[in-house]
Amino acid sequence: PVEAILLSALPSVTCACGCQPAFPAELGDELGAQLIEAWGFVACLADLLGSPPFSMQALLAGLLQGSASPLLGLVHVLLLRQAQADMEEAHATGVLQSPQIHLCDCTLVAAAQRLEEAWAWGLDPDLWRAHLGPATWPEVLRQHALASGAGGSRYPLKAKPAAEGPDGPAAAAVKRKRPRGGPAAGFEGEDIALGAAADGPLKLQLPQRFAEGTWMAAAWRVLAGVGPEGMYINDLVREISQRGLRNISGSKHPEAGLTGALGREVLFTRLKPGTYALQSIVAYHQRMAAAGKPAVVEPPADVARAAGGGAMDADGHDDDDDDDEESDEEEAFAQAPEDGPDCTSWAAHLKRRGYDGLSLSQRLAALTWLGGCLAEGPGVRGRLEAREREAAALRRQLLEDSRAEKKRRQEEAAR
Numbered sequence: 141p142v143e144a145i146l147l148s149a150l151p152s153v154t155c156a157c158g159c160q161p162a163f164p165a166e167l168g169d170e171l172g173a174q175l176i177e178a179w180g181f182v183a184c185l186a187d188l189l190g191s192p193p194f195s196m197q198a199l200l201a202g203l204l205q206g207s208a209s210p211l212l213g214l215v216h217v218l219l220l221r222q223a224q225a226d227m228e229e230a231h232a233t234g235v236l237q238s239p240q241i242h243l244c245d246c247t248l249v250a251a252a253q254r255l256e257e258a259w260a261w262g263l264d265p266d267l268w269r270a271h272l273g274p275a276t277w278p279e280v281l282r283q284h285a286l287a288s289g290a291g292g293s294r295y296p297l298k299a300k301p302a303a304e305g306p307d308g309p310a311a312a313a314v315k316r317k318r319p320r321g322g323p324a325a326g327f328e329g330e331d332i333a334l335g336a337a338a339d340g341p342l343k344l345q346l347p348q349r350f351a352e353g354t355w356m357a358a359a360w361r362v363l364a365g366v367g368p369e370g371m372y373i374n375d376l377v378r379e380i381s382q383r384g385l386r387n388i389s390g391s392k393h394p395e396a397g398l399t400g401a402l403g404r405e406v407l408f409t410r411l412k413p414g415t416y417a418l419q420s421i422v423a424y425h426q427r428m429a430a431a432g433k434p435a436v437v438e439p440p441a442d443v444a445r446a447a448g449g450g451a452m453d454a455d456g457h458d459d460d461d462d463d464d465e466e467s468d469e470e471e472a473f474a475q476a477p478e479d480g481p482d483c484t485s486w487a488a489h490l491k492r493r494g495y496d497g498l499s500l501s502q503r504l505a506a507l508t509w510l511g512g513c514l515a516e517g518p519g520v521r522g523r524l525e526a527r528e529r530e531a532a533a534l535r536r537q538l539l540e541d542s543r544a545e546k547k548r549r550q551e552e553a554a555r
Contacts, residue, residue: 167200167500174504175200181511182215188523189218203503206496213274219510220280224268226517227255247518258287259413262395264374278495281506285487288513292487331360331407332420341436342424347407355401358385359408363418364439368425370417373399484509 163172179196182189194211202212230251235244258265261283268280285291333343344364350357358380363371371379377394380386388394402408402416409419421437428435486502486509498506514520 171501171504174508175203178504178507178511181515182219185514185520185523188519189222191215191218203500203507206503207278207494208496210274213277215507216277216281216510217272217274219507219514220268220272220277220284222519223284223510223513223517224265226251226514226519227258228265230518231255245518247516247521251517254287256413257289258283261286262373262393262399262414263287264372264414267374278490281495281510282487282490284510284513285484285490290484290487290509291491328406328419328423331364331418341438342420343438344418344420353386355386355398356405359398359402359416360418361385363408363416364421364437366417366421367437368417368422370411370415370422373414373416376416 163169163175167175175196179199182191182199183193185191186193191214198211199215202209202215205212207213230248233248233252235248236252236256238244255265263283263286268283272280282291330347331344333345346357346360350360359376362376362379362383362385373395377388377398380398381388381394391397399414402410407419408416409422410416411422424437425435484505486498486506489498489502490506495503
């Protein structure tokens with residue numbers, strides 16, 4: 141009977157003894173499967189990426205060589221360029237502003253949210269496009285991992301015990317009533333000079349609680365002369381450093397420290413992700429525009445004050461406490477991508493050791509992750525849908541040609 145037939149395992153022992161392994165011993169079957177996946181993805185989408193043809197052995201040699209491999213650098217540059225194009229094109233569609241975002245295309249939403257997340261990290265995607273190349277792609281890859289969630293969550297702020305404000309328990313009660321995530325220091329109009337007319341020029345003055353050399357004083361002095369359009373966080377840090385308003389040589393991530401500091405102040409407003417301006421200037425320009433009058437802002441001629449101890453903020457904290465808090469935020473910013481539970485192993489090691497410090501398995505994991513991001517993006521999906529339409533049109537044409545040929549033969553046979 142058929143049930144009695146014993147099927148031998150495939151491949152049989154005699155057959156397996158004469159076969160060579162599909163992959164080298166140092167690669168193994170698991171990494172070999174990942175290598176096939178990565179190579180096949182790039183090879184199948186060579187027309188979309190603009191990739192030249194190359195063999196799987198050449199890709200493996202590039203992975204073993206590391207960041208110095210021209211082929212590996214070219215593959216990562218092409219993949220990163222397409223990933224950024226997907227993010228920017230998806231964001232330009234305005235899908236995140238849709239009132240029914242849950243009904244929108246999930247691939248567009250995910251790609252657009254990655255760009256928003258990059259801005260929230262304080263990253264500048266324009267620099268990716270300007271400087272992406274054979275020498276810079278490992279750093280761009282690390283920043284893409286942060287924006288996509290593979291590098292860990294954004295740094296958490298340490299919870300501090302509630303304390304009474306400088307005005308007593310009433311001020312502390314008001315502070316507790318503020319909504320979560322709202323400004324925790326200052327009040328609107330604090331930096332407007334007394335006696336200024338509501339419909340006249342806007343006269344600004346540096347708040348007394350901003351000591352010289354702090355993030356608050358430095359950012360206020362720069363933004364006071366910018367206008368309602370504000371300034372991007374990276375440009376703001378660069379301007380502060382160039383003007384010598386604060387020493388940032390000891391900060392590993394000054395953008396993170398400044399972003400956290402501005403988020404705790406009501407005097408600064410976020411116009412869009414990564415862009416800040418003075419709240420008083422923005423409100424004044426809106427008021428003048430509504431009244432049809434020209435807006436004239438008069439920043440103080442000299443806002444420098446002698447640095448000294450004892451400068452207090454609206455929460456009753458010493459400025460030294462602010463520095464400690466900023467350093468804590470910068471430390472958390474540096475630790476979160478490494479120690480977060482949602483941080484991938486290759487992303488954590490990429491930050492600590494660089495790309496050449498990754499193992500072969502981690503390099504393959506990074507490459508397959510990048511390919512997966514593209515596979516979920518609108519660019520690859522659009523190309524695959526176009527191929528399906530072309531294939532369907534070709535099948536219809538072949539079917540029509542076959543029917544026409546069959547009909548012609550029948551007519552010839554009937555004559």
